[in-house]
Amino acid sequence: MSAVLDRPVQAPQRTRHPRRWRGWLLPTWSWLVIGWLCLPIFVMILFGFNNTQGKFNIKWQGFTLQWYRQLFTIPDLTNALEASLSIAVIVTVIATILGTLLGMALGRYKFRGIGSVNLLLFANIAAPEVVLGASLLSLFLTVGIPRGYWTIVIAQVMFSIAYVAVTVRARMAALDPALEEAARDLGANGVATFFRVTLPLLMPGVMAGALLTFALSIDDYIITSFNAGQTVTFPLWVYGASRNGVPPQVNVMGTLIFGFGVLLAVAGAAINRRRQA
Amino acid sequence: MDVQTAAVPPPRAGAAEGSEVSAEPAPSAGPGSAIELVGIAKTFASRRGTVAAVERVDLVIGEGEFFSLLGPSGCGKTTTLRMIGGFEDPTEGQILLHGKDVVGVPPNHRDVNMVFQSYALFPHMSVFENVAFGLRRKGVAKRDTESRVREMLELVQLEGKADRRPRELSGGQQQRVALARALVNRPRALLLDEPLAALDLKLRQAMQLELKRIQREVGITFVFVTHDQNEALTMSDRLVVMNAGRIEQLGSPREVYEHPRTRFVAGFIGTSNFIRRPVRSMEGDVAVLDSGTDERIVVPGARGRRRGRTPRRRHGAPGEDRADRAAALGRPLRHPGACRGGRVPRHVDAVRDAVAGRHLTDRVRAERGRRHRPR
Ligand SMILES: Nc1ncnc2c1ncn2[C@@H]1O[C@H](COP(=O)(O)OP(=O)(O)OP(=O)(O)O)[C@@H](O)[C@H]1O
Ligand SMILES: [Mg+2]
Numbered sequence: 001m002s003a004v005l006d007r008p009v010q011a012p013q014r015t016r017h018p019r020r021w022r023g024w025l026l027p028t029w030s031w032l033v034i035g036w037l038c039l040p041i042f043v044m045i046l047f048g049f050n051n052t053q054g055k056f057n058i059k060w061q062g063f064t065l066q067w068y069r070q071l072f073t074i075p076d077l078t079n080a081l082e083a084s085l086s087i088a089v090i091v092t093v094i095a096t097i098l099g100t101l102l103g104m105a106l107g108r109y110k111f112r113g114i115g116s117v118n119l120l121l122f123a124n125i126a127a128p129e130v131v132l133g134a135s136l137l138s139l140f141l142t143v144g145i146p147r148g149y150w151t152i153v154i155a156q157v158m159f160s161i162a163y164v165a166v167t168v169r170a171r172m173a174a175l176d177p178a179l180e181e182a183a184r185d186l187g188a189n190g191v192a193t194f195f196r197v198t199l200p201l202l203m204p205g206v207m208a209g210a211l212l213t214f215a216l217s218i219d220d221y222i223i224t225s226f227n228a229g230q231t232v233t234f235p236l237w238v239y240g241a242s243r244n245g246v247p248p249q250v251n252v253m254g255t256l257i258f259g260f261g262v263l264l265a266v267a268g269a270a271i272n273r274r275r276q277a
Numbered sequence: 278m279d280v281q282t283a284a285v286p287p288p289r290a291g292a293a294e295g296s297e298v299s300a301e302p303a304p305s306a307g308p309g310s311a312i313e314l315v316g317i318a319k320t321f322a323s324r325r326g327t328v329a330a331v332e333r334v335d336l337v338i339g340e341g342e343f344f345s346l347l348g349p350s351g352c353g354k355t356t357t358l359r360m361i362g363g364f365e366d367p368t369e370g371q372i373l374l375h376g377k378d379v380v381g382v383p384p385n386h387r388d389v390n391m392v393f394q395s396y397a398l399f400p401h402m403s404v405f406e407n408v409a410f411g412l413r414r415k416g417v418a419k420r421d422t423e424s425r426v427r428e429m430l431e432l433v434q435l436e437g438k439a440d441r442r443p444r445e446l447s448g449g450q451q452q453r454v455a456l457a458r459a460l461v462n463r464p465r466a467l468l469l470d471e472p473l474a475a476l477d478l479k480l481r482q483a484m485q486l487e488l489k490r491i492q493r494e495v496g497i498t499f500v501f502v503t504h505d506q507n508e509a510l511t512m513s514d515r516l517v518v519m520n521a522g523r524i525e526q527l528g529s530p531r532e533v534y535e536h537p538r539t540r541f542v543a544g545f546i547g548t549s550n551f552i553r554r555p556v557r558s559m560e561g562d563v564a565v566l567d568s569g570t571d572e573r574i575v576v577p578g579a580r581g582r583r584r585g586r587t588p589r590r591r592h593g594a595p596g597e598d599r600a601d602r603a604a605a606l607g608r609p610l611r612h613p614g615a616c617r618g619g620r621v622p623r624h625v626d627a628v629r630d631a632v633a634g635r636h637l638t639d640r641v642r643a644e645r646g647r648r649h650r651p652r
């Protein structure tokens with residue numbers, strides 16, 4: 001009986017001590033990390049408003065909106081952005097479809113070779129991009145495919161599928177197979193079951209994979225640079241320009257892409273919350 | 278410890294009607310059989326060869342019956358149910374739904390619906406949409422769908438919850454949504470796989486009554502899987518006890534409870550102890566056993582064991598007399614000549630109901646004195 005009475009008295013004493021330093025250490029640390037992560041983004045956004053005069057946009061010279069007004073005044077940069085955006089959309093669509101199907105198979109079924117496929121996905125994600133890019137280039141050279149827009153698409157689809165497949169696989173593995181059986185039981189055929197039950201339930205995983213693919217595609221430099229031929233994408237153009245000074249329009253475009261990405265992520269989260277509510 | 282068998286209450290209220298103690302004939306499936314399993318077997322391929330989940334099950338379930346499959350974990354109840362529902366194909370045998378062989382017919386073309394153990398409610402749909410799912414797939418008119426769903430939600434007493442998501446409901450409410458979602462399609466049989474297993478005791482008992490009420494109201498055949506003997510005994514019209522992929526006994530709850538046909542059933546049903554004692558005397562077919570103390574153990578139906586091997590088990594054979602029944606009980610007798618022609622057995626194995634305190638005749642096994650090693 002006394003043991004029962006003792007416990008609540010002792011417990012707060014034991015926790016009070018650690019709470020004293022946890023009280024400030026954890027928030028401080030968290031904010032430091034968050035600040036560290038956000039700093040480059042903040043600098044990028046800020047210097048899109050910099051009233052810079054020379055070629056180099058590295059010193060703060062006052063606030064202006066002129067770069068937003070003159071966003072599309074550099075034709076090459078505009079073309080590069082267009083190429084990047086259209087490639088990203090195409091790659092996202094293809095990689096999301098293929099990756100989703102692959103992830104569903106891996107998350108649900110047991111089949112011969114499932115281990116090797118999983119290993120392959122892991123290898124694809126873990127392999128250094130330089131290696132992937134270079135080996136893909138030698139493949140294109142060997143087969144004799146001219147490098148350009150479509151080889152970029154192929155290369156990016158290749159490395160994006162794994163990311164989609166992995167996120168969908170996790171989602172699929174967590175999905176109760178009885179849900180699909182219930183749909184069949186209630187009279188849905190295979191197609192109706194997929195579109196009304198399986199796909200909606202996999203959607204968070206599919207969307208996460210798609211967003212990841214879009215982000216990876218739009219800023220991929222290494223693999224793209226190997227397989228781009230004469231096509232210039234946004235990152236390739238920026239890298240080329242960095243030797244002579246990057247124009248502030250790049251910051252503005254970066255800001256807009258970033259803002260778009262944040263918007264998508266927030267919208268996705270909101271839809272998810274509404275669906276579950 | 279001197280216990281008699283007469284005037285013992287039935288296992289649980291509602292388990293069986295009638296006040297007779299002796300086994301009533303199991304209400305047989307009758308002419309309108311809803312589900313027939315003919316020599317059903319199912320083996321799964323596994324890494325180490327094959328697993329026989331169900332071996333040669335023959336079963337006839339009648340129209341409008343509340344029928345239970347009872348058995349310990351892994352005995353093949355779910356597999357049997359899934360074969361009826363169309364989620365597994367039997368390796369052998371036939372499944373007849375209302376006289377039509379349905380082996381190979383996919384679940385969406387079978388006239389039965391299933392309530393899953395996990396309920397399997399669609400989490401991205403409201404309660405209403407969940408219940409309407411089946412009707413919409415069948416292209417039922419919008420207005421009819423609406424009214425049938427409302428009607429069904431009323432039946433399971435969830436009128437006010439139509440717009441909720443499944444996760445916003447309690448376990449019992451979810452269970453009722455699953456029930457409504459299946460019943461709204463007016464299936465000719467409803468398959469329920471341990472639908473109450475996830476509920477706490479109190480809710481489970483409430484839902485047992487609820488299920489019975491609903492079954493009476495809609496008059497549909499219920500095939501109910503459970504490993505809970507209380508549940509099976511209280512709710513069923515008839516039940517089978519399964520073990521290791523086979524049927525051990527088929528009958529009414531009272532039959533199975535009072536006259537377990539095999540040692541397994543006796544051990545599984547009720548809370549019972551096996552007792553083996555020397556026979557002190559034999560009065561009619563009642564054996565009086567020496568308990569080792571002043572008390573006597575009285576075992577009815579201990580007489581009439583035929584010599585040699587016992588006949589094969591007979592399922593659902595109604596109206597056997599006691600001698601026959603005793604003969605039908607138990608495994609092959611290894612001690613021929615034990616109680617032939619009214620000879621008094623030396624020792625008797627009795628099953629003693631640990632709750633009611635009375636003796637159930639499971640098997641009466643006599644042994645020669647010399648071979649008997651006292652425990
Ligand atoms: N898909 C499967 N693959 C391999 N073996 C299986 C499969 N499904 C069931 N089994 C095996 O078949 C046997 C019967 O399984 P089943 O699920 O029918 O048992 P159950 O009576 O429903 O048990 P429980 O009360 O635990 O649900 C078990 O030994 C199980 O391991
Ligand atoms: Mg089961």
